[in-house]
Amino acid sequence: MFVACPHCGFLVAAHGGTTLRCPRCGSPIDPKQAQPLPPAATAEPEAVAQADVAVETGTGTASEPAPEPAAVAVEKPRRKRGTHAPSFARLHAPAVVRATHWRSWLVVAGLALLLLVQVVLAQRDVLAADARWRPLVGSACTLLRCTIPAWREPAAFTMLQRSVQPKPGERGVLHVSASFRNDARWEQPWPTVMLTLSDMDGRQVGQRAFTPSDYLAQDRDGRIAPGQSATIQLDVVEPARQVVAFTFDFM
Structure with a gap:
């Protein structure tokens, strides 16, 4: 009971x-x-x-039974995922590998830039003669303190006015006058002017090239700026009495 x-x-x-x-x-x-x-x-x-x-017995008191030991949860070892799993399924991102890749790409970019600079410096004369590459080569040489050859574009010289007439008071001498302008994007050295004389039949009777030292009194090694115009005047000996036509060309 x-x-x-x-x-x-x-x-x-x-x-x-x-x-x-x-x-x-x-x-x-x-x-x-x-x-x-x-x-x-x-x-x-x-x-x-x-x-x-x-x-409870008749002669003594029974002690309370000892509690059962609590069950200890044993964690199962987590299965390690393979390195071939997709990037979104990996537990730990390879931070060290990313840093290594970043440094590698930085080294590659630096070497590529150095190679490009060497090519530009070695071929700057050829590249500077191309209107597409000249601005880049000019900027690089300004930074690296190098020089590029002057821009030469004879077709960019535009003839504004020209005339060939007998010089008053001097028999057999022609007075040549010509005005031209530099329409190139960059400054150019003063051009060489080629004068060709022809007779009434269109046959060439005389030709001469005038260098800057022939028509400039000073600054013969200078350059003509973009949009700048100039006038030259020369005296030449008339090669024949039948001269009726003349042409100017820039070289």
């Missing part, structure tokens, strides 16, 4: 009419005064009675 402790309600098994002591709170229990539980409550499973109720 089981009786309940009047103080804490703990169930204690009573055998006979001897006074019991509650193993939970230590209060005395008189089986005669305690109200016994109904038969349904005393018919609990054996496992519940052994776990929650301490058996």
Whole structure:
């Protein structure tokens, strides 16, 4: 028979009419005064009675059963994913590898830039003669303190005015006058002017090239700026009496 402790309600098994002591709170229990539980409550499973109720003998007190040891959760070893998994499925990003790749690309870019500079410096004369590359080569040489050859574009010289007339007071001498302008994008050296004389049949009777030293009194090694115009005047000996036409060409 089981009786309940009047103080804490703990169930204690009573055998006979001897006074019991509650193993939970230590209060005395008189089986005669305690109200016994109904038969349904005393018919609990054996496992519940052994776990929650301490058996009190007639001569002594039974100790409370020791609690069962708690189950220790054992973590299963996590399966290591292969290095061939997609980048979004990897647990740890290879930071060291990314840094190595970044340094490698930086070294490659530096070597490529150095090679480009060497090519530009070695071929600057050829590249400077191309209108597409000349601005880049000019900027590079300004930074690296190198020089590029002068721009030469004879076709960019435009003839503004020209005339060939006998010089007054001097027999057999022709006075040549010509005005031209530099329409190139860059400054050019003063051009060489080619004068060709023809007769009435269109046959060439005389030709001469005039260099800057022939028509410039000073600054013969200078350059003519873009959009700048100039006028030259020369005296030449008439090669024949039949001169009726003339042409100017820039070289």
